[in-house]
Every structure is written in C-alpha cells, then in structure tokens.
Amino acid sequence: MLALLCATWGYMALQAQVPQRNNMAAAIAMVWGFAWVILLGYGMLQRRILPILAGGLVLVLALLAWWGTIEPRADRAWAADVAQLVRVEPDKDKPSRVHLHNVRNFTWRSETDFTPRWETRSYDLTQLRSVDVALSYWMGPAIAHTLVSFGFADGQHVVFSIEIRKEQHEQFDALAGFFKQYEMALVAADERDILAVRTNVRGEQVHLYRIDMPQDSMRDLFLAYAYQASQLEYAPRFYHTLTANCTTIVWQLARRIGQALPTDWRLLASGYLPEYLRDVGALQSMQPLATLRATSDITQRAQNWQPPAGLDDAAASADFSRHIRQVP
Structure with missing residues (x-):
C-alpha cells in the first residue's frame, strides 16, 4: 500500500x-x-x-x-487581479498609522471585463472598530474561501485574503494545489471589489460574521496580515491546498498574536468555520446558528446595492460596506 x-x-x-x-x-x-x-x-x-x-x-x-529544487518565484506573468503584492510602510510621524501600497480597488463587470486600480491607502490603527470574517461558498456547504475585513471609524474597510497567485494562463485546481503549482498572494482590497466580485460576478454565496475581539488584538492581527503580505514580496511561498490555504493562514496569524485557537477539522472544511468560531467564543453574536447564518448572508444585499449619486469613490465604498451590513 x-x-x-x-x-x-x-x-x-x-x-x-x-x-x-x-x-x-x-x-x-x-x-x-x-x-x-x-x-x-x-x-x-x-x-x-x-x-x-x-x-x-x-x-x-x-x-x-x-x-526540493522547485522553488517559488516572484517574477512570473501574473494574472491581473494578483499582479501586485501588498507592501506596508509605517508612518514616520505617527506610529499608529500605516500606509498600505497596492490595495486593490477594481471595478468588475465580468471575470474578464474590469477596470484595474491599485491604490495606496493610510490607516490609523487607533480607529479600528471591527473585524469580520467573510466566507464565500463556491463549491458546496463544506468549502468556502475565507477573507478577513477590518473596519474603521470613518466607515472604510480593507479586506485581507489569501489567494493563489495565478499566472495569466492558469485556472485554480484544488488538486494541483498539493503539488507546488501555485505561488501564494495575500491581497488587500476594498470590500466593494473583493466581496462584490464574488457575489455579483462569480455568483458565490457570501456570509459575513462579526468577530468578538479587543482593539489591541484587532491591531495586532491587522499588522500580522500586513507584514505577512510584505514578506511575500521578498520571500515568495507556495500555496498548499491543505496546509497553507486561505483558512489555515488566518489561524496561524491569530495564533501568532496570542489567540488561543485549537486545531480542528473545520479549519480544513472551512464552510463549517462559523460553528468552530462559535465553539471557541470568537463570534460577537450568540444567536442560534440557523438564525446567524440567515442574517449573515450578504449575497442579495451586495447584488442589490447601487451607488448613490454624487458620492466620491471612498464614500461609495463606505456606503457599500454599510449597506451589506443592514439586516432586513
């Protein structure tokens, strides 16, 4: 055998x-x-x-x-949505503020029709107010892509997402992800980009869960994400379907900042992550899971959102984030 x-x-x-x-x-x-x-x-x-x-x-x-001779690389012909890697820069004048370079803010009309935009954004970590885990279901109830969104007092949100760094000719194959087929990217993006592309373009079902976390831990997790993203620019690594994927990296980063999160099979079957988060006391809401699943589903709200007239881009993004969190 x-x-x-x-x-x-x-x-x-x-x-x-x-x-x-x-x-x-x-x-x-x-x-x-x-x-x-x-x-x-x-x-x-x-x-x-x-x-x-x-x-x-x-x-x-x-x-x-x-x-052992196969090493990850950073110089391939990457697909447009992962062409840039996030880079963090501390603010020299204000220690609580960081600048993120290459924040993705694409406008998606279809998978192949989009307006690319990479931005530099500044975040004052004393203004962090929330952490949400988004689960995007793309292949049955057990398999979901995990994203983490950080919300600030001014209504802005930035989402971190572990993605495969596809080359221009590649499509994702979970089986190939076991065999050094894909490098890893850690994308930072506007919610109006990275959540709406899943609900509105790919037809995935997205749920958003508020995490119960002290502000100090929010800040530490944000910085852990940001510096992990910066490291990939200089030390690329492979995505692995089992050990280095969108959910296990979140768990590793949370453990790194001192969060006592036990290992569990639901870290691999990430569609069941809400049950795991509830069991470890990480969810802010204590509603029954059936109710929580229903209220956390933002798919229809994201699809129904229309930008109000007269708003600039930042205000439109904040309005989208506010709209998807309005439970009917």
Missing part, C-alpha cells in the same frame, strides 16, 4: 511540475509509473519484499531530490 501511495504521489507531482510541451510531463510520468510496475511485479514474482523496498527507496529519494 505504501509503495502504491508513493507511486501515485510521484506520478501526480511529475504531471503537475514537468513542462507540458511535447507531452513531456505525460511521458516522464509514464516512465515513473512503468518503473514502479516493474519493481512491484518483480518483487511479487520473486516473493521478496527487499527489492521493492530498496528499489522504491531509490526512486523516492531521486524524486524528492528533484522536488
């Missing part, structure tokens, strides 16, 4: 990482699989386990040596 698992993992890794031109990936993966067939067949015919162990060890060590 172990040999079969090693053979299968290696086959998939080669398919994911070897260049596809001239069917090279398929050919090398087939050679790998054929080598295992010969090895296992010989061992079974001879009724000896030692050749299988020795030969399998050589094959696995050779594959791992090659696997």
Whole structure:
C-alpha cells in the first residue's frame, strides 16, 4: 500500500511540475509509473519484499531530490487581479498609522471585463472598530474561501485574503494545489471589489460574521496580515491546498498574536468555520446558528446595492460596506 501511495504521489507531482510541451510531463510520468510496475511485479514474482523496498527507496529519494529544487518565484506573468503584492510602510510621524501600497480597488463587470486600480491607502490603527470574517461558498456547504475585513471609524474597510497567485494562463485546481503549482498572494482590497466580485460576478454565496475581539488584538492581527503580505514580496511561498490555504493562514496569524485557537477539522472544511468560531467564543453574536447564518448572508444585499449619486469613490465604498451590513 505504501509503495502504491508513493507511486501515485510521484506520478501526480511529475504531471503537475514537468513542462507540458511535447507531452513531456505525460511521458516522464509514464516512465515513473512503468518503473514502479516493474519493481512491484518483480518483487511479487520473486516473493521478496527487499527489492521493492530498496528499489522504491531509490526512486523516492531521486524524486524528492528533484522536488526540493522547485522553488517559488516572484517574477512570473501574473494574472491581473494578483499582479501586485501588498507592501506596508509605517508612518514616520505617527506610529499608529500605516500606509498600505497596492490595495486593490477594481471595478468588475465580468471575470474578464474590469477596470484595474491599485491604490495606496493610510490607516490609523487607533480607529479600528471591527473585524469580520467573510466566507464565500463556491463549491458546496463544506468549502468556502475565507477573507478577513477590518473596519474603521470613518466607515472604510480593507479586506485581507489569501489567494493563489495565478499566472495569466492558469485556472485554480484544488488538486494541483498539493503539488507546488501555485505561488501564494495575500491581497488587500476594498470590500466593494473583493466581496462584490464574488457575489455579483462569480455568483458565490457570501456570509459575513462579526468577530468578538479587543482593539489591541484587532491591531495586532491587522499588522500580522500586513507584514505577512510584505514578506511575500521578498520571500515568495507556495500555496498548499491543505496546509497553507486561505483558512489555515488566518489561524496561524491569530495564533501568532496570542489567540488561543485549537486545531480542528473545520479549519480544513472551512464552510463549517462559523460553528468552530462559535465553539471557541470568537463570534460577537450568540444567536442560534440557523438564525446567524440567515442574517449573515450578504449575497442579495451586495447584488442589490447601487451607488448613490454624487458620492466620491471612498464614500461609495463606505456606503457599500454599510449597506451589506443592514439586516432586513
């Protein structure tokens, strides 16, 4: 069984990482699989386990040596929505204020029709008032993308989201995310961009949950996100479907600032994250979960929102954030 698992993992890794031109990936993966067939067949015919162990060890060590040479990069032809990485700059004159460069504020009309806009925004962390977790359901009740939104006294919000850093020709594949297929991006974006693109363009269902967190912890979590994002510019890393995804990174950052969050299977099945957050006492509302799920659903409110006439961009963004939080 172990040999079969090693053979299968290696086959998939080669398919994911070897260049596809001239069917090279398929050919090398087939050679790998054929080598295992010969090895296992010989061992079974001879009724000896030692050749299988020795030969399998050589094959696995050779594959791992090659696997270790694959490093994440920051210089690829990235898709437009992850082309820039967030960079944080402390304010020299006011310690409580930070500047975020490359905050995404796109206007989306469809997945391929959008107006790109990357902005520099300043945030006074003494004015932090809220932290919300957004869950965007895109594949059934168990699978959701996790985003964290920080709200300020002036009505502005900025959302941090762990995303795959797609290249221009790539589409997300959860299985490929196990095999160093995608680099990681930590996007900072306006709510009117990153939430509305999911509800209005992709047709996903988005829920928004208010987190019960002291202001000091809000500030520390914000800074943890911001500095994690800046590090990716100089030290790129791979996205991993299981261990380094949109939910597990949130958990790791929260633990880093001292939040006592236990490990739990719902960190992987992120669609059930509200139950987990409620169990650890992290949700501000103590309503029954069925009621909370209904009131937290912002999908229809986001789809119905229209910008009031005469508002500038910042005011329109604040109005969108206010509108999606108005429970009927």
